[in-house]
Amino acid sequence: MGFAVNDLYKKYGEKVVVDHLSFQIDSPGVYALLGTNGAGKTTSIRMILGMLAKDGGTVTWNGQPLTMENCNVGYLAEERGLYPKCGLMDQLIYFATLRGVSKADAKKRIYYWAEKLDAMEYLKPPTLAKAAKIKKADQLSKGNQQKFQLMAALLSDPELIILDEPLSGLDPVNADLFKGIIHEEIEKGKYLIMSSHQMATIEEFCTDLTILDRSKTVLQGNLADIKKSYGRIHLYIKSEQDLEQQIMAAGVNIESKVGFAYQCKVTGEEQANALLKALVEQGVTLIAFELCEPSLHDIFVEKVGDTHEE
Amino acid sequence: MKSNGIRMRLREVGIVVRFAVKDHYRALSVRILLALLLVAGLVSMPLLVFFNDDDTAAVDTGERSVITKLYVRNETPFPVEAPTASVRYAEMEWVPTESSDETMAKLLAEETTAAAVVISQNAETGQFAVDGYYGEQSEISGRELDTLCGAVAEQLYDTMMQTLQVTQAQMDLLKSDIIANTRTFSDYQNGEDVFGMADSALISLLYSYLLLIVTAMAMGYIVQLCMEEKQSKLVELVLISVKPISLLTGKIVAVTCFLLVMLVIGGGGVAVSYLVTSQFYSLDFVGEMIAGALGVSRFPEFTVASVLLCVVGIVLAYLLTAFLAVIFGSACSRTEDVQPCTLITTLFIMLGYLGASFLPMMNHDVVLAVTCVFPLTGMFCAPIFFLCGKISGWVMLLAFAVQILTIVGLAKLSGTIYRAMIFYRGQYPSPAKLFAMVYGSKSKPSRKGETS
Numbered sequence: 001m002g003f004a005v006n007d008l009y010k011k012y013g014e015k016v017v018v019d020h021l022s023f024q025i026d027s028p029g030v031y032a033l034l035g036t037n038g039a040g041k042t043t044s045i046r047m048i049l050g051m052l053a054k055d056g057g058t059v060t061w062n063g064q065p066l067t068m069e070n071c072n073v074g075y076l077a078e079e080r081g082l083y084p085k086c087g088l089m090d091q092l093i094y095f096a097t098l099r100g101v102s103k104a105d106a107k108k109r110i111y112y113w114a115e116k117l118d119a120m121e122y123l124k125p126p127t128l129a130k131a132a133k134i135k136k137a138d139q140l141s142k143g144n145q146q147k148f149q150l151m152a153a154l155l156s157d158p159e160l161i162i163l164d165e166p167l168s169g170l171d172p173v174n175a176d177l178f179k180g181i182i183h184e185e186i187e188k189g190k191y192l193i194m195s196s197h198q199m200a201t202i203e204e205f206c207t208d209l210t211i212l213d214r215s216k217t218v219l220q221g222n223l224a225d226i227k228k229s230y231g232r233i234h235l236y237i238k239s240e241q242d243l244e245q246q247i248m249a250a251g252v253n254i255e256s257k258v259g260f261a262y263q264c265k266v267t268g269e270e271q272a273n274a275l276l277k278a279l280v281e282q283g284v285t286l287i288a289f290e291l292c293e294p295s296l297h298d299i300f301v302e303k304v305g306d307t308h309e310e
Numbered sequence: 311m312k313s314n315g316i317r318m319r320l321r322e323v324g325i326v327v328r329f330a331v332k333d334h335y336r337a338l339s340v341r342i343l344l345a346l347l348l349v350a351g352l353v354s355m356p357l358l359v360f361f362n363d364d365d366t367a368a369v370d371t372g373e374r375s376v377i378t379k380l381y382v383r384n385e386t387p388f389p390v391e392a393p394t395a396s397v398r399y400a401e402m403e404w405v406p407t408e409s410s411d412e413t414m415a416k417l418l419a420e421e422t423t424a425a426a427v428v429i430s431q432n433a434e435t436g437q438f439a440v441d442g443y444y445g446e447q448s449e450i451s452g453r454e455l456d457t458l459c460g461a462v463a464e465q466l467y468d469t470m471m472q473t474l475q476v477t478q479a480q481m482d483l484l485k486s487d488i489i490a491n492t493r494t495f496s497d498y499q500n501g502e503d504v505f506g507m508a509d510s511a512l513i514s515l516l517y518s519y520l521l522l523i524v525t526a527m528a529m530g531y532i533v534q535l536c537m538e539e540k541q542s543k544l545v546e547l548v549l550i551s552v553k554p555i556s557l558l559t560g561k562i563v564a565v566t567c568f569l570l571v572m573l574v575i576g577g578g579g580v581a582v583s584y585l586v587t588s589q590f591y592s593l594d595f596v597g598e599m600i601a602g603a604l605g606v607s608r609f610p611e612f613t614v615a616s617v618l619l620c621v622v623g624i625v626l627a628y629l630l631t632a633f634l635a636v637i638f639g640s641a642c643s644r645t646e647d648v649q650p651c652t653l654i655t656t657l658f659i660m661l662g663y664l665g666a667s668f669l670p671m672m673n674h675d676v677v678l679a680v681t682c683v684f685p686l687t688g689m690f691c692a693p694i695f696f697l698c699g700k701i702s703g704w705v706m707l708l709a710f711a712v713q714i715l716t717i718v719g720l721a722k723l724s725g726t727i728y729r730a731m732i733f734y735r736g737q738y739p740s741p742a743k744l745f746a747m748v749y750g751s752k753s754k755p756s757r758k759g760e761t762s
Contacts, residue, residue: 046733051549053730068550069318075550081543086333094329098322098551152547 002026002062003160003191009056010043017043019215021057023208028189030182030205032196032223035212036304041195042078044212045162048193049075061160072099074158078165078195080149082137088148089123091137092155099156109155117147117177143174150178154185161185162193167201179204199297209296213304227293234298235264235272238288246282250275266291319559322552326560330535331567340568344575351579355587355596362595377450377458379403379424381414386431386438388469393461418445425455427462438466514694517620518663521690524624525631528565529655532632533648535561536639536728545732554732555725562632566625619693626713627689633720634658638741640724640731647738654741658686666690670700682709685716 008021018040025031035041046052048059050067061071083091089110096106114120122140137145146169153161166182167175182205185192196202202209203223211219219226235252237243238261247254247262252275256263266272272291279286294302334340375398382404384390392404407414407426414426426443440463442455471481536558539545548557587593638651665687670678682692682701692709695701701709730748739747 046546049546049550051546051729051732069315073550075546077546079543079546081547083333083538083542083544086336090329090332094325095547095551097325149547 003066003193004060005044005048005057006060007057008044008047008054008059010040010047010052011055016215018047019217021210021212021217023210023220025191025193025208028191029186029207030192030194030202032194032202032206032209033212034195034197034199034202034209034300036214038214039212039304040215041212042164045075045164045193045195049073049162071160072156072158074153074156074161076150076153076161076163076166078168080146082145082148082152084138085136088137088140092148092152095152096155101156106155109157110151113151113154116181117151119144119147119151122148143170146170147174147177150181154181158190160191160193164195165197166194167196167198175201199295199300203296211300211303218303219299223296226299230294230299232269232272232291232293233266234292234294235262235266235275236288236290236292237262237264237286240285240287243279243284246279246284247275250278261288319553319556322556323560323563326552326557327564327567330561330564334564334568344572347572347576348579351576351581352583354580355583355593358596358599359587359591359593362599373398375399375402375458376423376454377402377425379405379421380458381405381407381409381417381424381426382429382462383407383409383414383426384429386429386466388466388473390429390462390466390469393458393465396461399458399461414443415445418443419447421445422447422449424448425450425458427459429462429466438463440466513698514666514691517623517694518666518690521624521627522659522663524569524628525659526656528569528628528632529635529652530648531565531568532562532635533639533642533651533655535565536636537642537645537648540643540732540735549729549732553725554729555721558633558636558724558728559721562629562636565632566628569628616697619697622710623689623693626710626717629717630685630689630713630720631655631659633717633724636724637720637727638744640728641734641739641744641747643735650738662686663690670695679705682706683712685709685713689713 003025004022005024006022008018010016010018021040021044023031033041033044043052047054047057048066050059059066064070066073082088089107092110093103093106096109097103101109110123111120114123122144137148140148150166153163163182167178170178179201182192182194186205192205194202194205206223208222209220209226210217237247240260242260243262244254244257247264250271252271253265254262255265266275269291276289279289377399378401380392380402382390384406392402393399409417418424418426422445424445425448428441428443429438430441431438440459442459442462444450444452444455468481471484476484539548539557552560584593584596635652635655638654639648642648642651665684666681667690669681669687670691672678678695678701682688682695682705688709692701692706692713696703696706727744727748731744734747
């Protein structure tokens, strides 16, 4: 049950753009689809949604081929837009009614989401004096347009939500609003597929992920398990004195250094313990000594960075 | 299950139509255009009356002419008298004269409400002429004098008939029209009303022009509508909500609605104008004027059924060209792509138009039937050839059926192409490349792990 992509394949001419992609989402939550530019994320999403013809593979929802009829899908596309000269309320009602929502229900939901996204002023001015604030899409800022695009994606109360770069181009305040809504949808038990370059954001939400590189799957699985498999190899040391010589003497690799704060990479806990023991024996005053799992950013760079350096 | 799907598609089409129509009429320019169309329709009949050369329209008003004196130099042997039967000229002074051109010019220069007519006969051709003159400073308009010359010409004709001792019954007989008709003997036996070859050719030309105007207007709209989602970067948001074929059909129906509304407003304006103007002026000349302008001896008397037939013909032709426009418009992503796209579509339409214009000249029943049944040519000629009695009702029904099937086929094809080209952005491809892109993209997948 749930959502499954099996052996998805696409090529343009001789160029393979999605090479046998498979993944499965068995329970509600966020699944991340990561990759560099041109890795095939958006093409995969378009094939999943039936917008692009597949050259191979299947996409199923609860065991049945996914169609817009048997699964209520909400989609925030990477390429965003609205009808520029059309009233915002009119076009939101248009999108909602196309998804089978009645006009009255659509209005209620629009006001609900507008309230949540702090965009009410563009739809329903509280006084006549502010009537001039009712705007058309082309008069809105990029961030505000993005709010209405997210609204359009969520108006049909979808079971499966696909968000392609949801936070790109948002200021921190609006990014927090979006994050709040994503959390709310997770709590409601929705299935979400999220694609983003902002690893910190993905790390905040996702449980499982696939990393694509040049059309191929390079890493896949549960984020916690992946991190565990890498082990605690990242060491953060902060002191009041220069420790470069001591660290290097212990055979530890320094990745970056800011003042007397060092980002290092160790082979394992034994090497870290040996370094700590040596520093203590030398009477070094330590402010921080933290052995941690790699971040998603580190994993991503490790998996994808090598191939791009070729 | 299938009927449920069709119902769903129809629902989607309905929503798209409502949205597109509402969006269209929101534009101030469209509302101004419709208002202008209504005004043009309303003033059409008064303008026709104003510019009509026929004097009957003016005579019927009972107004006196501004011409108070008319110098008449009659160079024919027929003694023409003043048109006193007309109220308009009842008080006008009729002054027979033999003065020279110079003397008449002097008289007309002095009297601003006087005019002169010279009634003459050409010695070589035998043709009669009534030439009217007015002075440089005259208060008389050219149209007023033209109307008076018409009345004098009528007087001359009546005098000639009286001189020849022609009775009123004979005169009526001489004035009656003669129409040349060509038809099959069975049509003659069935009492079918048909037009002569020249008349039907001109009427079909008029129908073709009307069709060309409608399709040309629609084409631009349709191509713009094809690009609307691409330009607004809305493709994905829209496609998640609606099937491409429903979106396209909805847009095409919406454009049909715009055109029909324009037709209803313009036509309604003309109808109201006709009804109101006919209360004050005789508008009998309008039919003759249109027939004259078209060069036909008579204008067909349209019944409700024949008008409906023409409307169905135009709607089918419009849908056919609209889906053609979508097929070629799907590859457009920039405003500059509209030109090559409309050029290709226009080529197809012009081929149909030329075929419909020239193939019937072969005057062969089979060629005529094939021309009507082939959708691209048939859309220009089938209904009108039926109305002119050139093809049977069965051939016309077959032509409509083939057109409907073609429209359905084109709709499906346009849906496939629109969907395949929806993410395409770039230079407008040639038709061959376009089809290669649509059908060539469905390549066979390689085995897992195999790289290209």
